[in-house]
Amino acid sequence: MVKLYAESILIGSHWQQDKTLSINAEGIIVSIEAGKDSQAVQLDGPVIAGMSNCHSHAFQRGFAGLSEYRSGHNADDSFWSWRDIMYRFVAKLTPSDVLQITRFAYLEMLKAGYTQVAEFHYLHHQANGQSYGDPIEMSRQIIEAAQQTGIGLTLLPVLYTYAGFGQQKAALQQARFVHQDDAYLDLLSAIQKDYPQQKNFKLGNAFHSLRAVSQQQLTELIPILKKQLADAPMHIHIAEQAQEVADCIDFYGLRPVEFLLQNFEINHHWCLIHATHLTSDEISGIAQSGAVVGICPTTEANLGDGVFPAAEFFEQQGRWAIGSDSHIAINVSDELRSLEYAQRLTRQKRVVLVDAKRGYLSVGQNLYLSAMQGGSLACVPHNKAPSSNEIDMAIQVGQRANLLVLDPNHPSLFSKQDHFILDSAIFNASQLPVKDVYVSGQRIIEDGQHPQQQKITEDYAKVLKRLLV
Ligand SMILES: [Zn+2]
Incomplete structure (x- = not known):
């Protein structure tokens, strides 16, 4: 004891x-x-x-800072041009690189006050799209990185099948991410077999986005996954970009969140990452469903995604968590402060994100405790939704x-x-x-230091030297 x-x-x-x-x-x-x-x-x-980080792509730590340069004469840099830079970086990564970069990102997270991370893991295969001899090779690197640093890990292997709405064939740059349904279920089974859940390791699942999986896949797989990974968190990127919302309306006749809420039983097991572009009906729909919204304020600002309607969502007692996502910052204060400041700037008001109904009048304490509570829900299996009127995590x-x-x-x-x-x-x-x-x-x-930090940092520097120089 x-x-x-x-x-x-x-x-x-x-x-x-x-x-x-x-x-x-x-x-x-x-x-x-x-x-x-x-x-x-x-x-x-x-x-x-400790804070839970509900959304990480650890490998993206390796190219943070390389996408702040205007691409030629193109004055229209956006999420999509950032994604091209990301794809070029991904193409070079070996399993060992992923281990070193992830280990460094997790070290930074621990020092920043994150004690648990949900890794939205889609980099599964070799550069040509062939599976590794061991299909869970990349998952092993992430688990190893978490074990070596000591952070609690929720591994969310991602199902990514298509390049866009309407089952568009995945592009060559996406080949490392792609699974068909059976291979994806096999991947989860293989991880479950070698890595049973324990205090610092949980397994959930993720669908990359409505672009990357079809309605049929969601309909068929959700019941199977609910059995295979009982009560586990289920994450999806949703409504991050205005273009994605427009494409979804073109294809399904519905906005992304509308589509999810109308077609599937969305509940406290779900974490909707970004959910930036919402109507008032969608805001109430998510709040009532009990799902957690995964907000990544520094990444969303960096990518020019848009401003999450936090005040409206919080007024309805919506659940939410923070993620460092692209790792442009690994900084709990920065995520929470950015969320509040976006509200202050757009409303020209101060002290916005409090919870007056429950008497939580300190912005900092309200943000911290709500994000911690939502983060725990998004990272750890729960068989029932926690009560909404107390900070019980x-x-x-x-x-x-x-x-x-x-x-x-x-x-x-x-x-x-x-x-x-x-x-x-x-x-x-x-x-x-x-x-x-x-x-x-x-x-x-201890005292701001991790016993392995020198070696982890040196190894990370060597990897970047090989990849970038
Ligand atoms: Zn993401």
Whole structure:
């Protein structure tokens, strides 16, 4: 049994003092008691729950910063021109490259305060589209990267079959991503066989997008997947780009979210990544379904996707999580702050994303706890939807001990009363001032450092040198 003592800790949605947490071998908090247990390790700073990163393409960390250059005389750079750069980078990657880049991205995530990551993994095959001799070769690299760094992983192998609506044949650049249904189910089975679920590893599934899978595939596979991966999260990219919405209307006569809600039972197992372009009916439809929206504010800003209608969605108690997606930033504060600032700029108002109905009037604390709650739902199998009126996945008995100890010596936290800590950490520090990070009760980051960080960084530098120079 691990015992940790905190002078100040955010339990549920309330700051409390002088508490000892007991954590079992599965990394679950089994008791929270007043006072300091004589066996307990003291946590030197305010303690909050770790954040879940609901959307990562880890390999994209390797070309962050290479797509900020106008392409020739083309003044129309967009998501689609970014995607061409991404495809050129993907073509060069070996399994070993994927391991090194992913390991580095996960190291950065841990240091930033993410304790769990959902990896939306579509880079499955060799460059010519042939499967590796071991079809789960690339999945193994990602699992290995998570194990070596200590982050909790939710692996979401992605089904990607077509280049566009109407079952357009995948292009050569997409050959590394493509599966037909049977091969995809075999891939999931092979991962399940070699990697049973445990405290720091969960398996879910993802459909790349409505562009890349057909209605027939969704109809046939969803019931099979619900059996094969009981209660597991099911993710999909949806309504990220205006062009994608227009193409969906052309083909199905419906907007992407409208199409999903009308044709499938969308519930708390689903995570709708981006869901940027929404009508008011779609906003209410998602909120009522219990699905989580995966918002990736820094990536969406970087790609020029659009602004998620957060205030309208939050007013309806919609569930949401944050993802670092393309990894243009791996920074919890930046994601949450960007979400709020987009609302302030477009509304010309301050302090927008609070939850007045529930009395959560601190933007920072409201954003942090809601994103943490939605992230947990999007990353870990749940057999029932959590209640909507309490923060029941924060630090609580029965929850995993994913904890951050904030640095009390960071200037943003000097002399701050508890109820200002998260506002200060998010709005007044360039990134969360994280001192120590615990995943399932085990300390992974100590004083801002990871024991393997030098080697992981050197290996990452070697990979980039080969790929970019
Ligand atoms: Zn994505």
